[in-house]
Amino acid sequence: MNTISRIGAFIISVYQYVLGVLALFMDILYWIFIGPFKGKTARRENIFYQMVFVGLRSALIVFFVTFFTGIVLAMQSAYQLERMGATLYVASLVAVSLCRELGPVLTALVIAGRVGSAIAAELGTMKVSEQIEALELMAINPVRFLAVPRFFALFIMQPCLTVLGNISGIIGGLIVGVGSLGINKDLYIQTTFKYLELKDIYTGVVKSFVFAMIIALIGCYEGLNTKGGAEGVGKATTNSVVISFILIILADCVLTTIFYFSEM
Amino acid sequence: MSENNKEKEVIISVKNVSKSFQGRKIIDNVSLDIYSSETFVIMGCSGSGKSTLLRLMTGVIQPDEGSVIIKGKDITEISDKALDEVRRSFGMLFQYSALLDSLTVEENVSLPLKEHTKLAEDIIRIIVKMKLSLVGLRGYEAYYPSQISGGMRKRVGLARAIAMDPAIVFYDEPTSGLDPVVGGVIDKLIKDLSAKLLITSVVVTHDMQSVFNIADRVAMIHKGKVIATGETDQIKNTTNPYVQQFINGKPNGPIDLFKEDIGIKEALDL
Ligand SMILES: Nc1ncnc2c1ncn2[C@@H]1O[C@H](COP(=O)(O)OP(=O)(O)OP(=O)(O)O)[C@@H](O)[C@H]1O
Ligand SMILES: [Mg+2]
Numbered sequence: 001m002n003t004i005s006r007i008g009a010f011i012i013s014v015y016q017y018v019l020g021v022l023a024l025f026m027d028i029l030y031w032i033f034i035g036p037f038k039g040k041t042a043r044r045e046n047i048f049y050q051m052v053f054v055g056l057r058s059a060l061i062v063f064f065v066t067f068f069t070g071i072v073l074a075m076q077s078a079y080q081l082e083r084m085g086a087t088l089y090v091a092s093l094v095a096v097s098l099c100r101e102l103g104p105v106l107t108a109l110v111i112a113g114r115v116g117s118a119i120a121a122e123l124g125t126m127k128v129s130e131q132i133e134a135l136e137l138m139a140i141n142p143v144r145f146l147a148v149p150r151f152f153a154l155f156i157m158q159p160c161l162t163v164l165g166n167i168s169g170i171i172g173g174l175i176v177g178v179g180s181l182g183i184n185k186d187l188y189i190q191t192t193f194k195y196l197e198l199k200d201i202y203t204g205v206v207k208s209f210v211f212a213m214i215i216a217l218i219g220c221y222e223g224l225n226t227k228g229g230a231e232g233v234g235k236a237t238t239n240s241v242v243i244s245f246i247l248i249i250l251a252d253c254v255l256t257t258i259f260y261f262s263e264m
Numbered sequence: 265m266s267e268n269n270k271e272k273e274v275i276i277s278v279k280n281v282s283k284s285f286q287g288r289k290i291i292d293n294v295s296l297d298i299y300s301s302e303t304f305v306i307m308g309c310s311g312s313g314k315s316t317l318l319r320l321m322t323g324v325i326q327p328d329e330g331s332v333i334i335k336g337k338d339i340t341e342i343s344d345k346a347l348d349e350v351r352r353s354f355g356m357l358f359q360y361s362a363l364l365d366s367l368t369v370e371e372n373v374s375l376p377l378k379e380h381t382k383l384a385e386d387i388i389r390i391i392v393k394m395k396l397s398l399v400g401l402r403g404y405e406a407y408y409p410s411q412i413s414g415g416m417r418k419r420v421g422l423a424r425a426i427a428m429d430p431a432i433v434f435y436d437e438p439t440s441g442l443d444p445v446v447g448g449v450i451d452k453l454i455k456d457l458s459a460k461l462l463i464t465s466v467v468v469t470h471d472m473q474s475v476f477n478i479a480d481r482v483a484m485i486h487k488g489k490v491i492a493t494g495e496t497d498q499i500k501n502t503t504n505p506y507v508q509q510f511i512n513g514k515p516n517g518p519i520d521l522f523k524e525d526i527g528i529k530e531a532l533d534l
Contacts, residue, residue, distance in 0.1 A: 043378075122366075125365070126364070126365070129360065129362060129365075130358055130360060130362040131362050131363070131364050131365070133319075133324055133358075133362065134356070134358060134362035134363075134364070135364075136324060136351075137322055137324065137351060137354060137356045138351070138375065138376045138379070139348040139349075139351040139352050139376075139379075139380065140375070140376070140379050141348075
């Protein structure tokens with residue numbers, strides 16, 4: 001009985017969470033698409049500031065993560081391909097798996113950890129120190145003022161960072177291929193692009209748009225619904241990372257399935 | 265001003281409002297009328313529900329029962345948009361300032377102006393300078409809230425509250441955490457605002473000196489109930505033992521922290 005009621009409570013709380021996030025999403029869409037016609041929208045300087053924070057300041061860490069992943073990926077696949085005497089194909093394997101899968105997902109995980117958590121912590125602190133209440137009392141909608149610029153910035157910058165991730169991963173692979181596997185540099189580059197199709201790149205980019213929305217929505221939702229002082233802020237921050245991670249992997253699975261069966 | 269209160273229009277009317285949190289009744293059937301351009305003080309002990317009452321009056325939280333009518337509009341019924349419209353004529357000073365951490369002092373004070381008016385940048389800058397000098401903080405424009413003291417933050421909060429020249433200003437403990445001199449300056453400012461600009465002020469405080477300095481009328485709340493209302497002199501000379509104890513700050517009397525607070529009672533096993 002206890003377990004059943006606990007499962008029931010869990011299902012209800014998940015259901016309410018989903019409803020809450022969807023309501024926030026609707027609100028954000030309203031302020032992006034309908035707000036401007038009513039003379040109220042996010043301020044450009046806010047969006048710009050967030051884009052710098054999300055994009056520029058995250059570029060280095062995205063570079064590092066994907067660069068080393070490219071190196072590892074090249075070595076691991078070389079280990080397999082060498083036996084078949086097909087070392088050259090390291091190039092295309094690295095490129096395709098990065099663009100389709102690892103680039104978008106790794107970038108999203110890095111950004112969820114770095115930006116999503118920061119959003120939750122910042123908005124959560126604002127919530128518990130009555131700053132959100134102060135905004136409401138000044139008749140400034142917190143979703144428009146705080147959530148929209150962050151959502152927008154992530155939506156624009158996530159795909160850019162993903163492409164950066166793809167490129168740095170491929171460079172990592174190239175260094176292994178040329179440096180340690182002794183493949184000719186031009187040949188490596190040629191092979192990279194020979195098997196890399198446009199759809200490999202854009203399916204990855206499509207994923208990154210979805211991941212951006214997940215990170216922004218969860219970060220903002222957790223932040224705006226923080227309760228109970230510093231401890232609550234800590235909880236919101238942790239939750240934002242954990243839930244974003246789970247949703248990113250889930251969404252990746254769903255999208256990959258869709259792309260697979262629609263032969264993209 | 266006190267004689268003609270009767271003819272004055274009621275600008276805020278709280279009608280039989282109750283609010284509970286987690287089964288505890290924090291505000292219990294409170295009714296208050298606040299007249300246009302008076303300074304109305306709500307006093308009471310810590311935890312008596314003063315801040316909660318302000319939250320109810322400003323529509324941040326909804327009452328379980330009763331209604332709050334501001335300028336003829338029941339803010340517990342109207343749409344969010346209409347509520348925002350009413351709120352534009354509000355200013356609010358928060359107990360803990362509630363300045364936006366990520367903005368400088370100047371940006372904090374100018375925020376409502378930038379959001380709600382189409383004034384040019386340099387005009388806004390002048391208004392901000394004016395408001396900041398009213399609270400004695402000229403020259404601190406570029407500081408962030410974390411770089412100034414708590415009392416200064418409070419004064420920035422006050423400058424922000426009056427930035428839009430509101431018709432009604434709510435003050436949650438405007439002088440707590442300030443030194444007596446600055447406290448006196450703030451008291452005088454609140455008085456001037458209502459005398460010269462006919463602003464209605466609703467002040468929550470337990471600073472008795474400030475109460476007698478600024479109040480036209482006073483209400484005392486205790487455990488979520490209004491236990492006395494009246495003009496300042498009436499309150500000063502009341503025989504109500506609760507009010508007398510509160511005004512004089514006596515540890516013993518009908519307000520008994522040890523007997524009445526269930527938490528403490530249980531803790532001491534009385
Ligand atoms: N959101 C809330 N959830 C639960 N309890 C609350 C909430 N807000 C207020 N309370 C309770 O209501 C009571 C009154 O709180 P309130 O902040 O209104 O007191 P106050 O009169 O402003 O006190 P102080 O002078 O110390 O600021 C407190 O006992 C508090 O525990
Ligand atoms: Mg209070």
